[in-house]
Amino acid sequence: MPIGVIINSSAVFFGGLLGSLLGDKLPAKFKMELTLIFGVCSMGMGINAIILMKNMPAVILAIVLGTGIGLFVHFGRWIDRGAVLMERPISKLLPRKTKNLSDTEFISALVTVIVLFCAGGTGIYGTLDAGMTGNNTILISKSILDFFTAAIFACNLGPVVSAIAVPQFIIFYIIFLLAKLILPLTNPVMLADFKACGGILMLATGFRIAKMKEFPIADMIPAMVLVMPLSWLWTTIVMPLL
Template sequence: MPTGAIVDALSVLIGGLLGAFGGHLLSDEFKRDLNLIFGICSMGMGVMAIAPMKNMPAVIFALILGTVIGLACHLGQLFNKGAMLMQAPISKHFPAEKLGLTHDEFVNQLVTSIVLFCASGTGIYGSLTAGMTGDNSILFSKAILDLFTAAIFACNLGYVVSLVAIPQFLVLFLLFILAQFILPMTNNTMIIDFKACGGFLMLATGFRMAKLKNFPIADMIPAMILVMPFSWFWVNVVLKALGA
């Protein structure tokens, strides 16, 4: 049973509802400063995931090529359209909701939250681990951070943040099911490089949350698909050909 995926999705749902309901009680300065803290937490988690990286050339190449693919496929624009589709039913039920954001600010923050909750290396690796071994501890730890992060996002974005729990659960559940097919084809080095790639996305997400640099994190997602095959190819083909 995907207990970890369920708990993590519920944390986003509950955090989103609490933040949207009580966000007006918090000052803009409080929300801004706390969002900076969550941004630096995301950066720190990203750095920790990147540090053990085994094959830097493979990870960097996956990031570059994956982002090129994402940009060529306009993946970021698709995320933007999906974000607005998610907001549409919320606007019908809460037409008086005043978010105090421009359209671009709203879309940027919502896309950031979607990527953070649905496509983080921690969530993906945690789902694969839970599906293969039954160990949900990684997802449980992520759920604690997601609860508070969702609440802060919802203070600015409203009830739409709670809907992110739906695609999040679908992604984590699908990975949980596929784990029995994916993990046997991997090794420890490939998984470490995979987490490192996710770390770069989390680092970029932290910069975006802190409004320091608006990285195209949605367009970077294909790198998560490429990094393990590239890691394998680098070790078993390139390094062997070089006699390393």
């Protein structure tokens, strides 16, 4: 049962509704400073996962190679294009009512939110972790952040933010099902390194949310695919030779 996925999508849905009702009632300074707190919380979640690392060289190699692959094939750009395609039917279903943003600013902000909720490293890592281990801690913690993040964005974008919960649930549920197929091929060391790799992505996501540094989060996602095979190779082949 994808409890964590359901909670996460529900948080986005109800957070978007709350934000659309609040509208411009929240001051800009309040929204800006609360966003900084979201970033710090994401960093804390990342650090908590990183300390579980068993094979540091394998994790670092996965991050470097995975990001390199993502940048080479323009993985982040493909995700952006997918977000634009998702934005069009959502905007038709729930047209924006706010006039504070131009059409260009509105689309840019909405694409950012779609990528954040549907393709963020924290969500993918948390869903894989829930599917593999049954531990929903990451997704539930992310849900708290997503509820308030959706509310803040919906203050400017309107109820369209709530509709993002639908594609988010579909994407995360597919990832959840795939994770159950991967679990029999893993061991505790591989899972620990997988969590540590996801923690690095969460740390980078925190920097981006806080607008301290624009890490290429989407391009880093392939590292999540590489880290467990590299962890296995390091443990079974490299370590015995050292």
